[in-house]
Amino acid sequence: MAAEKEGFVDIELKVFExxxxxxxxxxxxxxxxxxxxxxxxxxxxxxxLYGTFAPWEAIGAGMxxxxxxxxxxxxxEPISYYPVYGDAGNYMSMTTGNVSNLRLPCAAVAQAVxxxxxxxxxxxxxxxxGIAVSVLVGVIGVFLGTLTGGWVTAQFPSxxxxxxxxxxxxxIWGAVFGQFALRGPIYALPALIIAGIPLMLGxxxxxxxxxxxxxxxxxxxxxxKWRGIAPGGGGD
Amino acid sequence: MDWKIIANAPWIWxxxxxxxxxxxxxxxxxxxxxxxxxxxxxxxxxEDISAIARGALITAIGPIxxxxxxxxxxxxSISPGYTWQREGVGVxxxxxxxxxxxxxxxxxxxxxxxxxxxMVGFATAIFVANISCIGWSLGxxxxxxxxxxxxxxxxxxxxxxxxxxxxxxxxGIFGYYAANNMKAGGGKLVAVVAxxxxxxxxxxxxxxxxxxxxxxxxxxxxxxxxxxxxxxxxGAT
Numbered sequence: 001m002a003a004e005k006e007g008f009v010d011i012e013l014k015v016f017e018x019x020x021x022x023x024x025x026x027x028x029x030x031x032x033x034x035x036x037x038x039x040x041x042x043x044x045x046x047x048x049l050y051g052t053f054a055p056w057e058a059i060g061a062g063m064x065x066x067x068x069x070x071x072x073x074x075x076x077e078p079i080s081y082y083p084v085y086g087d088a089g090n091y092m093s094m095t096t097g098n099v100s101n102l103r104l105p106c107a108a109v110a111q112a113v114x115x116x117x118x119x120x121x122x123x124x125x126x127x128x129x130g131i132a133v134s135v136l137v138g139v140i141g142v143f144l145g146t147l148t149g150g151w152v153t154a155q156f157p158s159x160x161x162x163x164x165x166x167x168x169x170x171x172i173w174g175a176v177f178g179q180f181a182l183r184g185p186i187y188a189l190p191a192l193i194i195a196g197i198p199l200m201l202g203x204x205x206x207x208x209x210x211x212x213x214x215x216x217x218x219x220x221x222x223x224x225k226w227r228g229i230a231p232g233g234g235g236d
Numbered sequence: 237m238d239w240k241i242i243a244n245a246p247w248i249w250x251x252x253x254x255x256x257x258x259x260x261x262x263x264x265x266x267x268x269x270x271x272x273x274x275x276x277x278x279x280x281x282x283e284d285i286s287a288i289a290r291g292a293l294i295t296a297i298g299p300i301x302x303x304x305x306x307x308x309x310x311x312x313s314i315s316p317g318y319t320w321q322r323e324g325v326g327v328x329x330x331x332x333x334x335x336x337x338x339x340x341x342x343x344x345x346x347x348x349x350x351x352x353x354x355m356v357g358f359a360t361a362i363f364v365a366n367i368s369c370i371g372w373s374l375g376x377x378x379x380x381x382x383x384x385x386x387x388x389x390x391x392x393x394x395x396x397x398x399x400x401x402x403x404x405x406x407x408g409i410f411g412y413y414a415a416n417n418m419k420a421g422g423g424k425l426v427a428v429v430a431x432x433x434x435x436x437x438x439x440x441x442x443x444x445x446x447x448x449x450x451x452x453x454x455x456x457x458x459x460x461x462x463x464x465x466x467x468x469x470x471g472a473t
Contacts, residue, residue, distance in 0.1 A: 011274075024269065025380065027262065028380060031258050033373075034258045035255060036373045036374050036377065038258065039369070041254065043359070043362055043363040043367070045247050050242055052359050054344065054363050057343075058356065059363050060343070062339050062341075062343025065339035065343060066335075066368035070368050070369060070372075074372055078375060078376065078379065078380070078383060079383065080408070080409055083387055083402045083405045083406075084402055084405060084409075088266040088269070092266060094372045094375065095258075095372075096259050096325050097372070098299065100410075100413060101302070101303075102300065102303070104406070104409070105455055106292040112454070113451045114280075117395075118403050119398025119399045125269075125273055125274050126288055128267070129266075130291070130292035130295075134300075135263035135325075136260060136267070137300060141300040141301075142319075142324055143256070145304035145307055147320075162467075163464065164463065166424070167423055167466035167470075168299070170466070171430065171461075172431065172455075172459045173413035174435070174458075175458035175459050176410045178432030178439075179436065179454070180403060180410065181436060187403060188411075191407035194411065196415040199412075200419070212408040212409065212415075213412075214408070215408065217401055220404035223400075224397055230399055
């Protein structure tokens with residue numbers, strides 16, 4: 001493994017822009033457009049093949065409920081997650097979903113394996129590799145899961161199935177938090193407190209997540225500006 | 237024709253394959269692009285890229301298995317074909333899909349997962365679930381270049397401050413999810429704490445004993461161990 005921590009040298013900006021960022025935006029744009037157009041295919045085919053289209057009043061009511069839930073996240077998720085995974089990571093994550101439970105942990109572990117400093121160009125390319133692997137494995141896993149129609153999961157003892165459903169996600173979130181707490185220990189407790197206060201007040205996720213993210217960034221900014229404190233590997 | 241047969245007919249599987257094909261092409265292209273620039277201009281060798289990919293693969297196993305377990309609710313309530321179309325390259329997680337299917341059913345005056353859910357509910361679900369999540373993919377298509385520019389502007393090209401932004405935003409995101417589960421108490425609290433302590437310990441251990449390969453396994457081990465410890469705790473109380 002490249003010894004990144006010692007004398008870290010990032011990829012030259014101009015080369016990175018030309019050979020990586022430009023093709024990322026080109027392919028990212030068109031694949032996202034393709035996926036968006038593909039979303040129209042099922043309702044259109046259902047109508048063309050079976051003559052069935054949902055009543056407009058049902059669509060209106062369903063969409064109103066669905067968008068109330070989804071719209072805040074259209075904005076919050078990319079803005080909050082972008083600093084971690086960069087351009088390619090954003091295209092993939094917004095196309096394939098499962099960001100906090102799958103894409104971000106894979107991006108984080110990929111960067112940890114490489115030992116690359118945060119916020120660098122190499123870090124963005126490495127996060128993209130981690131996320132791409134999670135997409136490829138995820139699609140195959142989901143396909144096999146749906147094809148076997150529950151046969152595989154039925155082979156597991158019930159306690160394991162229940163443990164997966166109840167505790168795997170909290171354990172993932174704790175694990176990634178633990179990993180990053182090591183990289184910036186001074187921010188860990190404040191991050192929990194900043195997220196914890198609105199949670200205790202019972203505020204909605206679409207208020208609490210931006211408060212948690214931007215509140216912690218603000219805390220980091222204050223420490224950096226007034227005390228000169230920054231994570232060890234950040235290019236210093 | 238019974239709506240459950242239509243919901244699992246070839247047309248919906250084909251829709252899923254088209255979506256999955258685009259998603260897999262995108263991922264394959266970015267994987268190739270990332271590994272090429274790292275090898276050409278970043279001093280990385282093929283084995284370094286393999287180690288990075290291996291770490292991501294190990295970490296992905298647990299969340300994908302958890303997704304498959306939860307996904308069975310969609311398989312049973314609607315159909316395997318619908319689940320494949322929505323989850324193959326679904327923009328939403330399974331949780332989002334379940335919420336959207338429930339919202340669609342309410343819109344159609346039905347209840348998702350019960351006998352009242354019929355062809356009208358299914359047609360509504362397929363419209364609402366697909367169209368309501370276009371905001372994510374369209375937003376990414378049009379606004380991703382501006383996210384990078386905004387971040388550069390905030391940090392003013394200062395690489396040390398970019399590091400602060402990255403670590404703080406990650407701790408902010410996962411601090412929210414961790415705090416939310418800690419608030420629930422019981423096994424969830426134990427899972428968060430155990431996952432966090434084990435992960436931190438394993439990453440540190442990899443440095444102490446100079447075994448960087450342990451980092452590839454650290455998150456994977458921590459999440460399963462955290463889950464198991466939480467299960468033991470919940471069983472004991």
